[in-house]
Amino acid sequence: MRRDSCLHIALSGYYGCGNTGDEAVLAGIVESFRQRAGEGAARITVLSADPQDTRRRHGLDAADRMRMPQVRRTLTECDLLLSGGGSLLQDATSLRSLLYYLMVIWMARRQGKPVMFYAQGIGPLRRRMARALTRMVADRTQYITVRDPASAELLKRIGVRKPPIEVTADPAFALKPQEPQALAAYLKRRGEFCDKPLIGIALRPWMPPEPTVEEYARMAQRTAQKTGGLLLFLPMQPPGDATLSRQIADRLSGAEVLEAPLSPQEMLGVTGRLSGLIAMRLHALIFGAIGAVPMVALGYDPKVASLMETLGETQRHLPLERFDAEAVSQMLAAAMAEGETLRSHLRRRAQELTERALTNVDRALLVAAGQVYGADTGFTRPDEAAQ
Numbered sequence: 001m002r003r004d005s006c007l008h009i010a011l012s013g014y015y016g017c018g019n020t021g022d023e024a025v026l027a028g029i030v031e032s033f034r035q036r037a038g039e040g041a042a043r044i045t046v047l048s049a050d051p052q053d054t055r056r057r058h059g060l061d062a063a064d065r066m067r068m069p070q071v072r073r074t075l076t077e078c079d080l081l082l083s084g085g086g087s088l089l090q091d092a093t094s095l096r097s098l099l100y101y102l103m104v105i106w107m108a109r110r111q112g113k114p115v116m117f118y119a120q121g122i123g124p125l126r127r128r129m130a131r132a133l134t135r136m137v138a139d140r141t142q143y144i145t146v147r148d149p150a151s152a153e154l155l156k157r158i159g160v161r162k163p164p165i166e167v168t169a170d171p172a173f174a175l176k177p178q179e180p181q182a183l184a185a186y187l188k189r190r191g192e193f194c195d196k197p198l199i200g201i202a203l204r205p206w207m208p209p210e211p212t213v214e215e216y217a218r219m220a221q222r223t224a225q226k227t228g229g230l231l232l233f234l235p236m237q238p239p240g241d242a243t244l245s246r247q248i249a250d251r252l253s254g255a256e257v258l259e260a261p262l263s264p265q266e267m268l269g270v271t272g273r274l275s276g277l278i279a280m281r282l283h284a285l286i287f288g289a290i291g292a293v294p295m296v297a298l299g300y301d302p303k304v305a306s307l308m309e310t311l312g313e314t315q316r317h318l319p320l321e322r323f324d325a326e327a328v329s330q331m332l333a334a335a336m337a338e339g340e341t342l343r344s345h346l347r348r349r350a351q352e353l354t355e356r357a358l359t360n361v362d363r364a365l366l367v368a369a370g371q372v373y374g375a376d377t378g379f380t381r382p383d384e385a386a387q
Helices: 020-037 051-058 068-077 095-110 128-138 149-157 181-190 213-227 240-249 264-272 282-290 302-310 325-337 340-368
Strands: 007-015 042-048 061-064 080-086 115-120 143-146 165-167 198-202 230-233 276-279 295-299 317-319
Touching (some): 020 042, 020 051, 051 061, 061 068, 068 095, 095 115, 095 128, 115 340, 143 149, 143 340, 165 340, 198 213, 213 240, 213 276, 213 325, 230 240, 276 282, 276 325, 282 295, 282 302, 282 340, 302 317, 317 325
Parallel strands (some): 007 042, 080 115, 115 143, 198 230, 276 295, 295 317
């Protein structure tokens, strides 16, 4: 690390793609460094799919992640590469995305730059090649933090042995909510003094056999009936989430879709105003936990089950393959009936996870200072390369 300037971090992840969850991860990383290291202690350059949008949203330097000269220059100039957070190292979406993120790590290590996996969610890794390449690259990093125990176990199972592996928490837990004007406008349309509970629903399209639009609509309708609530759909990634939400809302009376572009902090502000939440999206559930909102998780991916286990809420997790509209509505109504008992529990767990999320920064600072290294990583350290 250079002594004449602040720490320069290159950040690799699924940024600039319009996904509220991943933008929440980025905002959480920035907020974590501000809280833990102090204002101006670190300068972050994001490898982004839309550098202009990243600069506008987050006020950060950004380089085009698909232009290799820009990627190389960013890695050359940085003191540390952080890979994460989010679910970067998995082959369920595609093998190509996994290869890209591993390539960026490999490029940084070839330049002698320290690398840390930052609060990643690992897996699934279904292909033998995916497991082998992940093991090879991960064993050449200096430190690994993951957001759940299942990710740590998977890394150990595929043979990652050299760097320390620590379970922390998703960076989004460090975020602070903001009150969006979009919510105020919605509440005004529904009646400023409406005493009905507000129920959020955050769904995403998924692979067959997923529930039909009609089944989701029945779930929403039964939920409104059992809770006496108003339904507000919360798309987390356009256009797919918004399209699905509109298709369901069109089959219901009085349901609305909150389609205004919101920052992660604003979406967190919206979620904190809810009386109940049904969600597939991981970060909608994280926002619900931060806001101490009674919620039911529809598990389409192991990361959803891992989060609910971490929160101590496994009884409110329903795998998507066992989807049942009546069961979901009953589960949410029962959760809401627990009132302050459940909210206090979620509040305590979220506070614990916020502190663990900030721990990621502590580890990154030690790695950047050369004070935390795993076993022989196969490349020279930056200070050795300079001699």
